[in-house]
Amino acid sequence: MQCQICKKNDATIHLTEITDGNREEMHICEQCAVEQGIAVKSHIPINELLGGLLAAQPSDDDLSGQPGQQVQCPCCGITLAQFRKEAVLGCPYDYEVFEKSLLPLIKKAHSGKTTHSGKLPSKTPKDTKKQVELFNLRKQLEAAVQSEDYELAAKLRDKINKMES
């Protein structure tokens, strides 16, 4: 595509401007963009990129069809809205809980790939159920320590150690 301004170079910058509901598209080259005072960032920080991708995602409400009912991870309590804001997930289990919403993002970030290829841990990792159990035990442990119920805390600690070994 040719640059709309100089009509010489290839258009590498594509802008869509929406003013009062009117959509206007612009295709220009980098040189003209600089001349027009349109800031061109050659290095897009990863978080910004992610933010852009996330903003384009359907919201939880769109997905569940139930406005106001936000899906929450039973492990870490994070919602998709929170993830969109912070750009980091709350726990490994989120990849299962929000799989549908995360998949398009994963696809986009990894050139269309969605399945791991490469190193595998030599030990079989704990299954999700066991991991979730560990999360919950740690949650209980923290509550026990906070309420100074050290007897319970010690019991929970033993249980966690046993599960981990």
Added chain:
Amino acid sequence: MILDSPPIGILWRYSASIEVYPPQAESSIERREMKLTDISNDINEWFGGSGPMSDIVISSRIRLARNIAGYKFLSHCSTSEKSEILNKLKDVLMSLDLGDKVFYISVDKAPTLNRHLLVERHLISHNHAFGKGPRGAVIAQREFFTAMINEEDHLRLQVLKAGCQLFQCLEQINNIDDTVEQKVDYAFSPRYGYLTACPTNLGTAIRVSVMLHLPALKMTGQIEKFLRATRDMSLAVRGLFGEGTEAASDFYQLSNQVTLGISEKDIVSQFENSIIPEIVEYENAARKRLLSEDADLLNDKISRAMALLRGAHLISSQEALYLLSHLRLGLNMHEHMGASTPAIDRLSRLSDADGKGSLSIATINRLFLLTLPAHLQLNYGKPLDSTHRDALRAQIIRSALNG
């Protein structure tokens, strides 16, 4: 500007006969808190100016992100959970046999200047240095290995080597990762691979980076072309100090973005077999073009850099980086291409700071590092305001380049 006599002389008298790391009882070395003055007045291995293709490829680095199974990701961990993770990983990492002494640094408790120093030496990331909560770093004395604990993920392993040595980095980090994995369970899914706090690191969770010195591409106005090409290949380009930093002084850090669906080995192969050789070829072609078609420009840049660096009494770190880059170019063209122009000849006739032989790349590389703000201040022994820093920086450079 008059400074109290700074201990700069020591920096330049440093030789193999001076023990930078005094031998101590084995156990106390292994676990003592690292004294940063141990390393701040010397250059590290990866910036030492050796290694394959080191005239253009300064360093190779590989990072792996890992999280422990059964814990939440860091942003949702309580302080006590973070401490638990920290202690657990610290114990595992301090017991690694790396063939080198290993130090531990409590990053959250370290003075600001020390944290800056670690960032300047590429031992930890800016986010790790100035993040929140309990966190630490395990560092090999020769600085080829760092483990950041509680950065964005529970664990980030890093191996750094001089020049183009990505396969060697991969082999070493892989072995370290295997050893760590014997002692902790990683969060892993058969479909998505190693699970990371940010989905952009998912899969192999590997970040392969090379630091490139591309002054001729910049001088000949071709750097934008290079940047565009890297974007087309889904590579990220950053400055000398990682994410968010401007490409300072002709140094560019190039790294992969895609981590899922492609193996570690394939990513490294792409870099070693096509990306790096291609860029090195472009930079070399630009250097040759400068010699044959634009010698005036080349002579001008090198001569100005020499004059300013040898004469200036105040110099900012940005300006120093910019000018030193031209000296590095000149010396490398002399050494690797046998280039001879009036400016390059004058440059290569300068005597080295240690008084032995002519100005070496190692000296220039050392100046890059030692004149960075945190290095300056730690070696000086106390914090300095920016004017005093500029004066000290100019003084160090003058004394190194005026023989």
